[in-house]
Amino acid sequence: MKIGVVVFPGSNCDHDAYHVSKHVCGADTRFVWHKDADVKGLDAVILPGGFSYGDYLRTGGIARFSPVMKAVGEFAAKGGTVIGICNGFQILQEAGLLPGAMLRNRTTKFLSQPVHVRVERTDTPFTAGLTAGDVLTMPIGHGEGNFYLPDADLDRLEGEGRVVFRYARKDGTLDEASNPNGSARAIAGVCNEGRNVIGLMPHPERASEAALGCADGVKLFQALTRVLQAA
């Protein structure tokens, strides 16, 4: 089992994701430079958070044209597991591998704070083994995380069971105050039709060890390594 963490110019959570994957979960992990034209030998690819290409033009709008993204698209089309965290999620949206787009947070402020997210689906490689309704606490750090899709597309997404995480209160109930960026239907994470490409705005890699104050995020990395090992 081998996990790759893609490094774009401006990625800044690449080492955190690598650390959690390799040292906390014990998975064979390597970095993948964004100019690499293939992802051969990998069983899962993580697109980490950060500010790829300085977020110029749009978040993820330039990174999606990096050479590695063609390979990531082909890997995903063949069923390969791809995880996008924060900026990685935005890149997957720009690349058309995940639905929707991120608008500026409704407050127009960059938000750096812990949030609670409710696990909606456990039939993805990043949430397998968890229980629907579980509430995880993880930090967010973004200016553009306000998930947008037209209403009809949101209905379809929900109908297909592709909303994986929602911003919630600690007790798992939903309200406006617990949805800090104003995301449509409190969506914090989604998956593709094949359920092998998952994106989320909160940072599990920043909440994966007790020393960091919270270790809820490691459950997602553990789910991933469990699924890959079983495959």
Next chain:
Amino acid sequence: MKARVYVTLKKSVFDPQGKTIHDALASMGYSSVADVRQGKFFEVSLEGVAAAAGKKLVEEIAHKVLANPVIESYTVEVE
């Protein structure tokens, strides 16, 4: 030749930045401002292409790169 590309959020999409600017203008007393929408402006210089082909090229670039069709629309002008 030069092309100008205007990218704006679709009308159906909430524009938090435009709203903030509108609120600021209202608080400054510009009571006749009914709405503000923020967008992006690109000036693209082209060489070695005729006007019609140039416009087509810039429209392709606007669609593929400069705008995100999920949330934005664009117009292209050439001179």
